[in-house]
Amino acid sequence: MPLAFSPTTVPVVVDEAKCIADKGCTVCVDVCPLDVLRISDLTGKAHMKFDECWYCMPCEKDCPTGAVTVNIPYLLR
Amino acid sequence: MDNFVEGLSEVTCDVLVIGGGTAGPMAALKAKQKNPALNVVLLEKANVKRSGAICMGMDGLNNAVVPGYATPEQYTKEITIANDGIVDQAPVFKYASRCYDIIQELDRFGIRFQKNANGDFDLKKVHHLGTYVLPMPNGDTVKKALYRQIKRERILVSNRFMATRLLTASDGRIAGATAVNTRTAEFLVLRAKTVILCMGAAGRLGLPHSGYLFGTYENPTNSGDGYAMAYHAGAALANLECYQINPLIKDYNGPACAYVAGPFGAYTANSEGNRFIESDYWSGQMMQEFYNELQSGKGPVFLKLNHLHADTVGEIEEILHKVERPSRGRFHQARGTDYREKMIEMHISEIGFCSGHSASGVFVDEFARTTVPGLYAAGDMASVPHNYMLGAFTNGAVAGEHAAEVALETDLPDFDSEFVKAERKRVLAPTRREDGIPPNQLEYKTRRLVNDYLQPPKVTARMRIGQARLAEVRDDLETALVARNAHELMRSLEVSSILDCADMAAHASLFRTESRWGLYHNRVDYPKKDDDNWFCHTLLRKVDGRLVSEKRPIQPYIVPIENEERTAYDRLRVSNQA
Structure with a gap:
């Protein structure tokens, strides 16, 4: 049984112009209790890789440049 | 990151604490303070800086037993009655006697609690009988304050390792745990003289009505790993049929009313805007009344604040939208719901296990000992009923101190290498x-x-x-x-x-x-x-x-309960309504 790719709209959004992950910052990735953020190999910026969010907000609060915004997941909105 | 790496390492320590949320850091701290020579390891699935139920903070203590407001006897009585009498009072009484020291210690850590003009702690009444709720105006600093203490005491923190099973020696004693790295799948064997489980609730048991797997009341990282590990190690688990079910803002799955908004005059109402329960304190009896109203012609149920002055609502929002679950304000904004204008729809949560709010957990005595020698449990996963955040801190401290003492007089137990081999195979099978x-x-x-x-x-x-x-x-x-x-x-x-x-x-x-x-x-x-x-x-x-x-059998009560007091929580429905 092959696996399908099911798209979801993710709650955590990163402003790539503000994100400094390409300078070595990993704060949002480090503080997420569910470990759902990653730094993209392509862009060098943080992004939400896994749609498994508790909308708890340490990623947004601890981001040193204000690049991260946490929205309520669509199914709850 | 996330690619598989083959690896097998072994670590040895005196005291192994699993779970770096609330109880865990306190347990590690107290074990180390009891004997600084001990090698204490704190293992965490996420990162101790922001892990567990209180990753963003907490808006108050729900069960503070503070001299002048309540006595340990009164608190023990209230919790016994709220749990239909199914309580071993010794661990509850121990908590109630010890928690004031812990409050003062947390205050010294920089987690300030609300004080009145005289500089005394400013408690609020929410429970049916006594006064135990203490607001935390800067409760968003809890995790940072804890983390500073962990660093200061030089506790060895191991982040991103998920414990999978406990190890036991041939005589049944605890011998350590196995773990796997959550980013590489490398396998780790941790040998220890004593182990303290602080792994939180089983919060991902039921499915929220939204269908979103992670939209749970509890932090979904608390997936019941501690319950499962204790079970497989042969430890006894108590009263698991006593589920956790909580009243919530519909869909948001954040706690609603009682402890924060209640003291300001907010309450739970039916669709007619009327109160139907005498006390908003969370108990099974209160939840039954909530459920009955929800299903009745007067349902659904609402959080009512629109009778309060706009400034009062602003003050409540300041707490609700900034401390424990700050995304709540965003939820209401997107829905266009304003507490000032209309009542907010509530609902009940999915089921879970959590002694923090209910009573089900790994069975422990007043020293946080489980039924497996050398194994301790504290916080939401241990069986001390209604113990909340302050119970996690206090019982974590109790566990840490006792485990440190026992570790000192214990030789490192042997473990079964065949078990480790089989466990590694089980863990890695999906890969x-x-x-x-x-x-x-x-x-x-x-x-x-x-x-x-x-x-x-x-x-x-x-x-x-x-x-x-x-x-x-x-x-x-x-x-x-x-x-x-x-x-x-x-x-x-x-x-x-x-x-x-x-x-x-x-x-x-x-x-x-x-x-x-x-x-x-x-x-x-x-x-x-x-x-x-x-x-x-x-x-x-x-x-x-x-x-x-x-x-x-229930252990003989330390604090006697009169017959007429036993049923106090059975009389929660507002009487002129029935």
Whole structure:
């Protein structure tokens, strides 16, 4: 049984112009209790890789440049 | 990151604390302070800086026993009554006697509590009988303050390692744990003289109404791993049929009213805007009344603040939208709901296990000892009822101190290397498959079955069907679960814990053939409370690979309860309404 790719709209959004992950910052990735953020190999910026969010907000609060915004997941909105 | 790396390492320590949320850091701190020569390791699935139920903070203490407001005797009595009498009072009394020291210690850490003009702690009444709620205006600093202490005491922190099973020695003593890295799947064996489990609630058991797997009341990282590990190590688990179910803002799954907004004059109302319960303190009896109103012609149920002055609402929002679950303001903004204008729809949560709010947990005595020698448990996963955040701190401290003492007089126990080999094979099995069922689908199905068959009102025939369906899912888990990277492996192991907890929930619920604790154990085909046969704990444990439940007598009360006091929580419905 092959696996399908099911798209979801993710709650955590990163402003790539503000994100400094390409300078070595990993704060949002480090503080997420569910470990759902990653730094993209392509862009060098943080992004939400896994749609498994508790909308708890340490990623947004601890981001040193204000690049991260946490929205309520669509199914709850 | 997330790619598989083959690896097997071994670490040895004196005291191993598993879980770096609330109880865990305090347990590690107290063990180290008790004896700075001890090697204390704090293992955490996420990162101790921001892990666990209080990752963003906490808006108040729900159960502070502060001189001048309440005595340990009064508190012990209230908790005994709120739990229908099914309480060993010794650990509750110990908590109540010790927690004021811990409050003062947390205050010194920089977590300030609300004080009045005289500089005394400013407590609020929320419970049915006594006064125990203490607001925390800067409760968003809890984790940072704890982290500073952990660093100061030089506790060895190991982040991103998920514990999988406990190790026991040939004489049954605890010997350590196995763990797997959540980003590389490298395997780790931790040998220890004593182990303290602080792994939180089983919060990902039921499925929220939204269908979003992670939209749970509890932080979804708390997937019941501690319950499952204790079970597989042979420890007894107490009163698992006493589920956790909480009143919530509909869909948002954040706590609603009682402890924050209640003291300001807000309350839970029906669609007519009327109160229907005397006390908003969370108990099974209160939840039953909530459920009845929800299902009635006067439903649904609402959080009512629109009768309050706009400035008062602003003050409540300042707490609700900034401290414990700050995304709540965003939720209301997107919905266009304003507390000032209209009542906010509420609902009840999915089911879970959590002694923090309810009573089900790994059985512990007043020293936080489980039934396995050398193994301790504290916080939401240990059986001290209604212990909340302050209970996690206090009982974590109790566990840390005792485990440090025992570690000093214990030689490092041996462990079974064949067990470790088999466990490594079990853990990594989903990574060895090319094809199969991914963890998100297995999890959805498990939790959908929990909702369909196990949540109250509980019906015998329905729960038996649920057991059969869950057994089918277990076959899939053992033969077809596939993880394509280390992150999916973590989720796969969590599904295994969730399934274990579902099996335990069904077994424990079927064993107790009566109704008790209001909605938490409302068995429709045994509707009456049966004190003659069931005024006792139930203990569940693994015997020869199977779930076995037994009765355990309640220890004689330290604080006597008068007959007329016993039923105080049965009289929560506003009387002129019925």
